Amino acid sequence: MKVLTGVRYGGYSKPRGLGEMVDLFHKEIKMHIVLGKHPNILSLYDWGFMDWPAGLGLGRKPYMLLEMAYGGTLFHAIQMHSQRVQCAPPPKDTRKKKPPAWWSKLFGLCTVRIRKEDERKPATAPPPKLPALSLDAKITIMVLVNALRGLTHLHKQGIIHRDVKPENLFIASKDxxxxxxxxxxxxxxxxxLSVRADSSGKAWGGAGTPAYTPPESRSGGCWSYLGDV
Structure with a gap:
């Protein structure tokens, strides 16, 4: 469940007023209705206004009942992975040790003879092998593919997200x-913060988190589909 309290995140310090908060609430509801159901878009199940208990200090606030993301956000997963890497033992030194001097003197002649015989054979270069992808690289590709599928659905509906970042990418499963x-x-x-693009595929107005905002939107406040990528 998402409760709109008016508190800003992502570099903002000034809280939102009630009018702005309600406008954003209705705007987000409309975006979910336009997008419908998609496996890479967080689904909306219900919304409304609720009078919260006095002990919570929330009063009457809008809420949205969204799809449960059991794995949290991508930002949280990156933090957890970084902590595991820092706590992991240092890797073992697998480099081959240099043989002692007496070894080279004793077997150096045999090595030279073997090399000369190898030079007589025709050289056949082995076919080039592609480097194997690490698990981290595979996970990165998997995240990008999922995010691009979701963005493709948004952009086909004429919507620019304007705030794509790890905090807004949710993981469906905790397993x-x-x-x-x-x-x-x-x-x-x-x-x-999503908006409908005009016929040229652009939208105007400053929005988003400064660390993830494209340069063109900072200077002139112009957003396009490319700004989400």
């Missing part, structure tokens, strides 16, 4: 087995 099989599902969420 880590999907990492081994590369079958994890990532979903784009937080459509409060």
């Amino acid at each position: 880590t087995d999907c990492i081994k099989t590369l079958s994890c599902r990532y979903m784009i969420g937080d459509l409060g």
